[in-house]
Amino acid sequence: MREREASAGSVPAGAEHPMFRPLRTGNAFEETVERLLQAIRLGVVGPGEKLPAERELAARLNVSRVTLREAIRALQQAGFVQSRRGRYGGTFVVDEPPTAIRHDVRGVARRWDAARLADVFTFRHVLETGAAEAAAARELTAAEREHLTAKLAEAGRADLADFRRRDSRLHLAIAEVTGSSALVSAVADVRMRLNELLDAIPLLERNIEHSREQHEQVVAAILAGNPSAAREAMAEHLAGTASLLRGFLG
Template sequence: MSVHRGPHAAEAVFRPVRPRNAFEETVERLLQAIRLGVVAPGERLPAERDLAARLAVSRVTLRDAIRAVADAGYVESRRGRYGGTFVADDLPASPRPRRRAPLPGADIEDVLTLRRVLETGAAQAAAARSLSPSDRQHLRVRLTDVAGVAAGEEAEYRRLDSRLHLAIAEVTASPSLTSAVADVRTKVNELLDAIPLLAVNIGHSNDQHHTVVEAILSGDAQTARVAMAEHLEGTEALLRGFL
């Protein structure tokens, strides 16, 4: 069933790029849409003409970017009546360097502070709205998706976890906030890719997800904000510990 999502996540990710680095930013936006679950494995990207218009790039630039993303294993082209560019069913594993120089603490704190402000605010704003039935369904579906990831599917968990957090921003009905959350989540995922994904933490996170979503659905803005803050604090502790 189709779900109305207010400010659609695709609109937040597929927004105009800057002309000076049109190719590079188009590649970035395509990968962001895939890694955040805006376009899921097996799903088709928007039609080329539509996508080029959304990104404000030429179709030549878009084709070059899609080719680069395809060469990296993230998408594939299919011919025929129902053809187009589809996200690969089996996505490449996120790069996890065996060795890396320690990240500057100030850089990590900058990302985490921005995320904390944006996502706690998004949870509070979502709970304060009168949500439509489709908004409510959207949150419940995303919550169920991430809670249903089987053991050993770490990459899938990261994608669906990102998608739930982005859904919370979507139901605030603020396109600007949704775009900002998408951008900061991409930065956070780059940090998370450098540390182990722990089974105990996944279980704990799922419990916290449930608390956040239920607070939003019940219209309890303060509880939603506090629950989201507690959830983010757990991730922050792991990142500070490992990095």
């Protein structure tokens, strides 16, 4: 790997770039991954160049160093960066960053340009936040409550290989307990499109953990009959997924 070793006291590549501005929402891990990938893809930190120091980067992004390290570890596993120790150590962008972890991502990216990605994200946001809100507004039967709780439990204990299937089933269950068959069909349609994208990016353990936490918040709000909380929790959950997809496929 070519290392552009900075002399003592020099500023790492892109350290003052506005790309490293504070994050906006509660999806700190996912947005940190997105922001770092954007910086790499746009050449703010180029091949062989060093990311800003952890302390500085965490402060600029307004995230904890633990979250930043988790994001950097995810990018290491995906092959975008390498960490080195020693006097000139730090985290460096690899010489040839991958387009993504899956071999078919280029074909996916060709089919899903920025406009089409934005379209599906908007459609999903409207559908699934509305589904969560509508489910929470209904007086659910005992069978519906049991169905939703069971699908939440299945998603919660799924291993990485099975998580996305169980995740899809939980999102469909939320639509199902609204009592609207048309809404179920629409959510199933958008989920099919979304899964093509999700299958092209790596599974990140920290994101899966965060998704499970958000699933619990959404379902708890639905079962408590709190439409606004259900809608807000679902919106935050969807925004985290969108951040990862924009980062890897953007």
